Amino acid sequence: MKVLVPVKRVVDHNVKIRVKSDGSGVDVANVKMSMNPFDEISVEEALRLKEAGVASEVIVVSIGPAKVEDVLRTALAMGADRAILVETEDKTEPLAVAKILKGVAEAERPGLIIAGKQAIDDDSNQTGQMLSALLGWPQATFASKLEIAEGAAIVTREVDGGLQVIGVTLPAVVTTDLRLNSPRYASLPNIMKAKKKPLERKTPADFGVDTTPRLKVLKTEEPEVRKAGIKVKSVAELVEKLKTHAGLI
Amino acid sequence: MFLSDIHEQVRETARQFADEVIRPVAVELDEQERFPAEIYKEMGALGLFGIGVPEEMGGPGLDTLAYSVVMEELSRGYASVADQCGLVELITTLLVRHGTQEQRTRFLSTIMTAETRVAYCLTEPEAGSDLSGLRTFAERNGTGWKLNGGKIWIHNAPVADVGFVLARTDKNAGHRGMSIFIVDLNQKGVERGPKEHKMGQRASQVGALTFTDVVLPADALLGEEGRGFHMMMSVLDKGRVGIASLAVGIGQAGLEAALDYAQQRRQFGNAIVEFQGVQWLLAEMARDVEAARLLVRSAAMKIDRGDEATKACSMAKWFASDMAVARTADAVQVFGGSGYIRGFEVERLYRDAKITQIYEGTNQIQRMIVARQLIKQGARG
Numbered sequence A: 001m002k003v004l005v006p007v008k009r010v011v012d013h014n015v016k017i018r019v020k021s022d023g024s025g026v027d028v029a030n031v032k033m034s035m036n037p038f039d040e041i042s043v044e045e046a047l048r049l050k051e052a053g054v055a056s057e058v059i060v061v062s063i064g065p066a067k068v069e070d071v072l073r074t075a076l077a078m079g080a081d082r083a084i085l086v087e088t089e090d091k092t093e094p095l096a097v098a099k100i101l102k103g104v105a106e107a108e109r110p111g112l113i114i115a116g117k118q119a120i121d122d123d124s125n126q127t128g129q130m131l132s133a134l135l136g137w138p139q140a141t142f143a144s145k146l147e148i149a150e151g152a153a154i155v156t157r158e159v160d161g162g163l164q165v166i167g168v169t170l171p172a173v174v175t176t177d178l179r180l181n182s183p184r185y186a187s188l189p190n191i192m193k194a195k196k197k198p199l200e201r202k203t204p205a206d207f208g209v210d211t212t213p214r215l216k217v218l219k220t221e222e223p224e225v226r227k228a229g230i231k232v233k234s235v236a237e238l239v240e241k242l243k244t245h246a247g248l249i
Numbered sequence B: 001m002f003l004s005d006i007h008e009q010v011r012e013t014a015r016q017f018a019d020e021v022i023r024p025v026a027v028e029l030d031e032q033e034r035f036p037a038e039i040y041k042e043m044g045a046l047g048l049f050g051i052g053v054p055e056e057m058g059g060p061g062l063d064t065l066a067y068s069v070v071m072e073e074l075s076r077g078y079a080s081v082a083d084q085c086g087l088v089e090l091i092t093t094l095l096v097r098h099g100t101q102e103q104r105t106r107f108l109s110t111i112m113t114a115e116t117r118v119a120y121c122l123t124e125p126e127a128g129s130d131l132s133g134l135r136t137f138a139e140r141n142g143t144g145w146k147l148n149g150g151k152i153w154i155h156n157a158p159v160a161d162v163g164f165v166l167a168r169t170d171k172n173a174g175h176r177g178m179s180i181f182i183v184d185l186n187q188k189g190v191e192r193g194p195k196e197h198k199m200g201q202r203a204s205q206v207g208a209l210t211f212t213d214v215v216l217p218a219d220a221l222l223g224e225e226g227r228g229f230h231m232m233m234s235v236l237d238k239g240r241v242g243i244a245s246l247a248v249g250i251g252q253a254g255l256e257a258a259l260d261y262a263q264q265r266r267q268f269g270n271a272i273v274e275f276q277g278v279q280w281l282l283a284e285m286a287r288d289v290e291a292a293r294l295l296v297r298s299a300a301m302k303i304d305r306g307d308e309a310t311k312a313c314s315m316a317k318w319f320a321s322d323m324a325v326a327r328t329a330d331a332v333q334v335f336g337g338s339g340y341i342r343g344f345e346v347e348r349l350y351r352d353a354k355i356t357q358i359y360e361g362t363n364q365i366q367r368m369i370v371a372r373q374l375i376k377q378g379a380r381g
Ligand SMILES: Cc1cc2nc3c(=O)[nH]c(=O)nc-3n(C[C@H](O)[C@H](O)[C@H](O)COP(=O)(O)OP(=O)(O)OC[C@H]3O[C@@H](n4cnc5c(N)ncnc54)[C@H](O)[C@@H]3O)c2cc1C
Pocket: B120, B121, B122, B123, B127, B128, B129, B130, B152, B153, B154, B155, B156, B198, B206, B355, B358, B359, B360, B361, B362, B363, B364, B365
């Protein structure tokens, strides 16, 4: 069974992001970029399936400008077998990405697609679900545990108020949550080996997809600055402040 | 700067590992002077031991620049851990360059996984900067050798399995009368002194070794008899790049800690980073860390291109280690009293920095080397 893992290049999670002065978006000039953390978890899960003999090949795909090759190389260095880069300069939106991934899936025929539940840049949390709908495959989102058994995936999902276990027949789309696993580091020998692994270049047109943005960003602004707190001298004062100042109790 | 995509990826692995695995335990390792075997095992699995070992010998086959980048990042986490990486790099470089096929197969793979712990044994009570004072002696014993003498201040001596020991094999031949032996340190006749308690890099286990009639087989000899001194020296260029990178990592950690603290600490109604006096300390730290990094990478690239690199490596080691000591002292200054208190990172960094001016050739010795090369090659060499 082939496993397909889409990966996105985003602003590194350690970077303190800044909004551009004209409010048109987040400033990404000279900012460290890396693989979306949920996608690292997806790659890790796919690699574990391969190591367990369940998956035969792990294919990673990224959609974006030429620079997204970075995160594909990282995924290859973690252990993925080959990579597909679908190059576009357009800002990528979930629907266009899902359509392209559908095209990739039709060409590659994976038994499983493992995607991050969301990307930490726009936090859309839509691509996996849209992809499942477009392909007509079942979906299991927010996975914190994944087992493959006889043509089906048993997925433990993190839902409000607890965990839910569902079974989906394969092929299926699974999206990963934070607690699924902790991704490995790319070892130095694997970084060297990744140099020789195949990376195929495509364009959205190859899949008949138009990536022109459908969404218009009206304004981007910083969250309100947190106001400084106050210090209290005693428990009595704390209780009083909670009552009068914050109106919490 | 100067880094290819591969180098960037290597740096990312070392950086993440340092941030997530090494740095969180540095305080504890320093306090308890503990050998972090579990960290070394993980580093072995990541290919961080024996970075330059060629792919056909089972290593990652990366260059000196990659080694330098790894050393800097690991040291940002904790210098003692980086120093273990540096030590293994020296030994594996010796084995790759001078070992027989049989010696390589026997040792390389388990050294790279950190199963076999190694020591690089030069220094003796009478032979520090001046190795011509070397007394340890190996005499012929049948087809093999018999070793007598002792070493001091040997990194890993209390825990090592195998020592790479420089010994005299000809008492009358000076530097040409020394050879290297691969010595099983768990055998009869080898005694380990107690672990030394050091100012800094306290997780590194350092101590003495004494050899009394230690019987060595013929194949304990590494490389050619009589070439030991030159072989040891031939890996020191790379070793100095390693220590210089380690010093840059300490400086970088100090800069990061100081900048962070200066933005948080408030006095006179302002964050202290608003005061020009503090800004200038930070600016100087940043300048010198970067200058040292450039010298180090330029030296590493000279080695990788096969250029004459001795002077560049000595300058890098000398400059970077002086930088680390001076600028971590500034980092302590930025922290004020807190910087002098155990548990604050900069207090440890300052202590960890000092040894970089001493080991791998003191900075006085580096001056001698630079001057000698200058006179030999001219000012443009
Ligand atoms: C923590 C630690 C780890 C070590 N690890 C190892 C190891 O793994 N393997 C190993 O073999 N050794 C190791 N050493 C030893 C280290 O390499 C030596 O301490 C170092 O080479 C200096 O030798 P020395 O201490 O005998 O000083 P000395 O040579 O006695 O020097 C004392 C002072 O005199 C100066 N000096 C000496 N000669 C001259 C000269 N001609 N001109 C000007 N100044 C001069 C020196 O610069 C120094 O300032 C380690 C030492 C320490 C402290």
